[in-house]
Amino acid sequence: MRQDVYRGCGRLAPDGGLRGMIPFQVYMLRGRDFSNAGRISSSIKRVLKENKFDPGVIQRIAIITYEAEINLACYTYYGYLWIYFLNDRIKIVVKDSGQGITDIALAMKEGYSTASEEIKRLGFGAGMGLANIKKNSDLMFLHSLPGIGTTLQIEVLLNPDQKREPMNITMEEVLTRTNFTLLTEGIDLTRNVTGGFAGDMLSDVNANSREGNIWITILAHPNGIAVASLKEHAGIIISGGIKPGGDFLERALRENIPVLFSELSTYEVVTILSGLGITANH
Amino acid sequence: MKLSEIRTLLNADIIFGEELLETTEVETAFASDLLSDVLAYSKPNALFITGLTNPQVIRTVEVLDLVGVVFVRGKVPQLETVELAKRRNIPLLRTKCIMFEACGRMYTAGVGASRQTVD
Numbered sequence A: 001m002r003q004d005v006y007r008g009c010g011r012l013a014p015d016g017g018l019r020g021m022i023p024f025q026v027y028m029l030r031g032r033d034f035s036n037a038g039r040i041s042s043s044i045k046r047v048l049k050e051n052k053f054d055p056g057v058i059q060r061i062a063i064i065t066y067e068a069e070i071n072l073a074c075y076t077y078y079g080y081l082w083i084y085f086l087n088d089r090i091k092i093v094v095k096d097s098g099q100g101i102t103d104i105a106l107a108m109k110e111g112y113s114t115a116s117e118e119i120k121r122l123g124f125g126a127g128m129g130l131a132n133i134k135k136n137s138d139l140m141f142l143h144s145l146p147g148i149g150t151t152l153q154i155e156v157l158l159n160p161d162q163k164r165e166p167m168n169i170t171m172e173e174v175l176t177r178t179n180f181t182l183l184t185e186g187i188d189l190t191r192n193v194t195g196g197f198a199g200d201m202l203s204d205v206n207a208n209s210r211e212g213n214i215w216i217t218i219l220a221h222p223n224g225i226a227v228a229s230l231k232e233h234a235g236i237i238i239s240g241g242i243k244p245g246g247d248f249l250e251r252a253l254r255e256n257i258p259v260l261f262s263e264l265s266t267y268e269v270v271t272i273l274s275g276l277g278i279t280a281n282h
Numbered sequence B: 001m002k003l004s005e006i007r008t009l010l011n012a013d014i015i016f017g018e019e020l021l022e023t024t025e026v027e028t029a030f031a032s033d034l035l036s037d038v039l040a041y042s043k044p045n046a047l048f049i050t051g052l053t054n055p056q057v058i059r060t061v062e063v064l065d066l067v068g069v070v071f072v073r074g075k076v077p078q079l080e081t082v083e084l085a086k087r088r089n090i091p092l093l094r095t096k097c098i099m100f101e102a103c104g105r106m107y108t109a110g111v112g113a114s115r116q117t118v119d
Helices: A038-051 A057-077 A104-108 A119-120 A131-136 A171-177 A202-208 A222-230 A246-255 A265-275 B003-008 B037-039 B056-062 B079-088 B100-106
Strands: A024-030 A075-087 A091-098 A139-146 A149-157 A193-199 A211-218 A237-238 A259-261 B013-016 B028-031 B046-052 B070-071 B092-093
Touching: A024 A057, A038 A075, A038 A104, A057 A091, A057 A131, A057 A149, A057 B037, A057 B056, A057 B079, A075 A149, A091 B056, A104 A119, A104 A139, A131 A139, A131 A149, A131 A222, A131 B037, A149 A193, A202 A222, A211 A222, A211 A265, A211 B003, A222 A246, A246 A259, B003 B037, B003 B100, B013 B079, B028 B100, B037 B056, B046 B056, B046 B100, B056 B070, B056 B079, B079 B092
Parallel strands: A193 A211, A211 A237, A237 A259, B028 B046, B046 B070, B070 B092
Antiparallel strands: A024 A075, A075 A091, A091 A149, A139 A149, B013 B092
């Protein structure tokens, strides 16, 4: 076994429990190395078995890490895999230095593949990898810079029946439980909030925010409303005491996007929202 | 059904695991030449029937807790594949039957599908 291919650090408590520490392991993965692909997932599987995780969870993690390894072997030069053992979930982060993914939505599609003949001869490259990973994870986040690399974040909940609770909070409650000012009277505030997103760069908001998010920004430009509308945000909070102009509010009313205002900084607004149980998208 | 009976049924050679044939019980099987599909659809404890010969076959068996591999169409697994199977104690058989014939004989003898349809 080549020592440089695989390296682990951090470990589980001796009794197999996870109490009182934040155990994690990190592995180095080699790209363009088909004969060793799968070694790390098999050693992760062994660790999980020794620590008596639920067999269903073990298998999902094994499939996820194995597909990730295959992807790395196919498309990258090298990468790292972190596995974190949290109280209620296992989190996996895979970062690679590879060709990156230009169109993530397309790459996620079952059956879409850019695999070479060599990969296909191995029995992979039929465009199932990412779809398989998604199917086996409770939460998946993929971020890629073409030419630089890809980061994949996965979470698997330890209790298979436990799903993320809906946040159960509406814009109306956000308004009544905070001292933010509503600038768009008459707009429907009953929509449900799915999480929060803070940022002042439209392309970032466009790429990473989600439907139902509250967007916190100091950007009071009418184009922001277009993005909020496109992404179907639950609402916008303009922070930092920036006063939006008439054209901004007019557009918000037209596009039906609630706009709240606060003198507080973005950081403080986020803290308040987090106190209401509104979390990030992961 | 025992793996030794499947060996007779398919007139298969033993590549590795002679002593495992009597102890390995086969109730279901999954046949495919696409490993991603096996990963996506197979349930644990199935026997894997394939024409692929590379070491990733064994990795897949390991990930999914499958019970063994039957190489069809007379394919001979790569040396690396056999080495890995030995280390993991996974029995390997090789038959000259094509995949359809191997599946048909096993199905008739009572080995069911690992899963019948995909959703």
